[in-house]
Amino acid sequence: MQDKELYQQILGLSLPWTVGDFELDHEASEIGVKVGHPRDAKFCCTDCDAQFSCHDYTEERRWRHPHSCQFKAILIARIPQMRFLAHGVETDVPWAEKHSRFTIHFERFAIDVLLATQTVKGAMSILGTKWDQAWNIVARAVRRGKQRKQVTAMSRIGIDEKAFKKGRSYITLL
Template sequence: MRDTELYRHLLGLESPWTVAKVDLSISTQRVDVFVEHPQGQKWACPVCGDLLPVYDHSEERVWRHLDSCQFQTFLRARPPRVQCPKDGVHQVRLPWAEPKARFTLMFERLAIDVMQVTNIQAARQILRISWDEAWHILSRAVQRGLLRKEPRPIEHLGVDEKSIARGQRYFTLVCDLNRGTVEHIADGRDKRSFESYLESLSEEQVEAITAIAMDMHEAYFQAALAKIPDAQRKIVFDLYHIMQHMTGAVDEVRRAEHKALSEEGDNRLARTKYMWLYGQERVPRKYWGQFLYAAQKRPQNSQSLGAKGEPAPHVALQTPLSGHFLLEELVFLGHSLSARSRHQGSEDAEVT
């Protein structure tokens, strides 16, 4: 079998496409496969499907294909263009790659399989591609998935902010918590970032939402109130951020008490920051003696450091957070939510 015939089979090419020649470079470990079509061939308009003669050809393009015996393989061709009376001049569809792609469909399929089991850095090393090329493939895969995605009701919604570029830039992430899928990504972390997603939902999708998990970011809170009916009963502040605020408040109390005790020459609270942040059932044995010594002289704010001198227990939330009840009871009363925008109390809200 000739090399041209071999690569026609490897590429999966069918008429009218054929392999004209194959260039092999041992020094660069590269294979270039040149593809062409016969003269007089008619092509379908990519818009309406009408068969039309060749108008002209684009400049030669190069697509990365699957490696051949560890040699990087590239497909080269000049895509034909047609002039449709109805739709104008367009490049015809190519069987081995999507429009504007730099890789063949076979290579992109392999790349996505690799990226699903590893990170971008490892994937680009395995595939021998650049960061830009890896993200190009990933972005195209996401776009294909979004085009195939059908609207569906989401019962439990999650919204959060993520930082990139060392915290210099933020984006908003909206997820379906039941399915574990990303539903929306938007630049920024303002009210509009979340509102734009909520406005894209149908009336049925909005009514299907029964809970919205978020941190205490004011912009997301206000967006939910503006776009979700009865949002004050559906918003759930996630436990991670609640505990983050609570442990922060505990540490503020520790520092204040340590300062007061230090002025009396008592340093028993020195270097005990992390000791007080453990749940009482998780205090490491190495802290037991130090904790008992520190507890002999109770800090003034015993409610913050534990009613019996032990670290404050974790909060177990049995129902969605609602109302000013929790905002008034928990230690992070300095949160920026205005009195007008706080939740209205719920009879079934409990904290244990």
């Protein structure tokens, strides 16, 4: 397996996205993985599944990915802009949420680290992130969890009242 094919599998990229080139920075312990697509590639709208070609590109962006071979992995890509008739211009990528600078794989790993350390400061030191970045990852994870949650009716509810301090204060438990 070639290095580009290996990183294609590691990053979980599917067509039309492919690994293009690498930038290795020994001093910063980073490996930059350039991701691109063929010029004639068609992209699907996430809402209506209509296919359109690329209209324009954004400036080059970088996303943090979990470490690879002891190096901090960074995805580098120019996001194609698609002009959809119904929704206007979209700039989504399959490996990250909109406005996030972390891949979904990194955010999943970060949540595991946050759960294991039980503190944001401890997770920050392991992940090499800043305070705001860690809390933004938590906020996005909570939002995704709420979206997956299904509303179900409760079959039973229990209510109890408890008195404390010689009957002067009461608390109701549900």
